[in-house]
C-alpha cells in the first residue's frame with residue numbers, strides 16, 4: 128500500500144481513537160424516544176466528518192431518525208463503492224452491569240469500552256478514517272465512494288428502503304461494503320457471506336383491568352402471567368423444534384458441502400461454553416452449534432414481564448403480561464408470512480379468558496452472497512495485508528442486517544460483509560468494547576481495499592478466490 132497513507136495512519140492513530148470517543152459519547156439509542164435529539168447530534172457528528180474531508184454530504188431527514196449521505200465522485204473510470212453503516216446503538220441496560228458508564232468511553236487493556244464501540248460506530252469509523260488518510264496525503268481516493276450511514280438499524284431500518292428507492296439513480300455503484308459483523312475468532316479475520324433474517328413481535332395478554340389481591344380474587348380469574356408462560360412453552364417441542372405451523376416449510380436445507388465447510392472451520396465448543404458461562408449447549412436436535420447459530424431458524428424470547436418484580440413478596444394477580452419475541456430466519460423463509468403464522472399460532476394457544484394483543488415491529492429475509500464473487504478476493508487480500516495473516520475465513524453469521532437484501536433487490540448490489548469486531552465484544556450486552564488493534568487494522572484494511580478495488584477496474588471478471596477457507 129502507499130507509504131504516505133500507511134505513515135498517516137500510524138501518525139494519526141491516537142487522534143482517531145479520541146475522535147471515536149467523541150462519537151461514542153453521544154447516546155444514540157434509536158429505540159428510546161427520549162434519545163431523539165441525540166440521534167440528530169449523532170447524524171451531525173457523522174456529517175461533519177465527511178464535510179471536513181470535502182465530501183458532498185447531507186443529513187437526510189426521515190419519518191424516524193436521519194440518514195447521513197456523503198459522496199466523493201472525483202475519479203472517473205474507477206469503481207464506485209457504497210459504504211453502509213449505522214450510528215444508532217442498542218439500549219445500554221442493564222446499566223448496573225457496566226464497569227464504566229456506557230456513554231463514557233474508557234480504554235482498558237487495549238479495548239475501548241462503550242455502547243456502540245464495535246456495533247457499529249467503531250467499525251463505521253474505520254471506513255471514514257481510511258478515506259481521510261488517502262485524501263489528506265494523496266489528495267484523492269483510488270475509488271469513488273458513497274456512504275449511507277443510518278440511525279435506525281437497531282430498530283429494523285424502517286425508513287431506509289424508501290430512501291434507497293427514492294435515490295436509486297444517485298446510489299448507482301459497483302459493490303457495497305459493510306463492517307457490522309465479526310471476525311471468526313481473535314486474529315482470524317473473516318468475510319461473511321450469509322446472515323440470518325429476522326421477524327420481531329410483541330404480545331400482551333390482559334386479564335382483569337387492574338392488578339388484584341391474589342387472596343381475595345386468585346383462583347377465580349385467569350392469570351395473564353400463567354397464560355403467557357403456557358403460550359411460550361408451546362413454541363418449542365422437546366427436540367428444540369419450533370412448533371409454529373409451516374415454520375420450516377420453505378427452509379432451503381444446508382448442503383452437505385456447506386455443512387462440511389462449517390465443520391472444517393474447527394469450532395471449539397469447550398471454549399464457547401466457557402466464554403458464555405453455560406454448562407451445556409442447547410438447541411435443535413440434529414444440528415451442530417455452528418449450524419444452529421448461522422443457518423437454522425430460531426424463535427427466541429427476548430423479554431418477558433408481568434406483575435410485581437420489585438424486592439420482597441407482593442400478593443397479586445397481575446392485570447397484564449407481555450412477551451417480546453424474535454425469530455431468526457434462514458434462506459427461503461418469508462418474514463411476512465411467518466409473522467402471520469406466529470400471530471395465529473400464539474392466538475390459538477392463548478386461554479380464552481385473556482385478551483390477546485399482537486404487535487409486529489419489523490422483519491427482513493436472510494441474505495446469502497455468492498462466495499465466488501471476484502470482489503471477495505480483493506477484500507481478502509486487503510485484509511490479509513492489514514492483519515498480517517495468510518488466510519481469511521469465509522463464514523456465515525447469525526445476526527441480521529436488514530439492508531443488505533434491499534441492496535440486492537433494489538440496487539442490484541452485492542455486499543461485502545467485512546467484520547472487524549469479535550463476537551465476544553459484548554455487542555447488545557453490558558461492557559461492549561472494541562479492540563483498538565482491530566480498529567486500527569480495520570482502518571488499514573479499508574484503506575487497502577479502496578486500492579484493491581480500483582485495481583480490479585469497473586467490470587470484474589469472475590474468479591475462484593485463493594487463500595479462503
Ligand code: BES
Nearest residue numbers: 246280281282283307308309524526527
Ligand atoms: N451488527 C449487528 C448484526 C450482526 C452482529 C451480524 C454480529 C453478525 C454478527 C447489527 O447491528 C444488529 O444487531 N442487527 C440487528 C438487526 C435487527 C434489529 C433488525 C440484529 O441482528 O438483532
Ligand code: ZN
Nearest residue numbers: 217246281554
Ligand atoms: Zn446491533
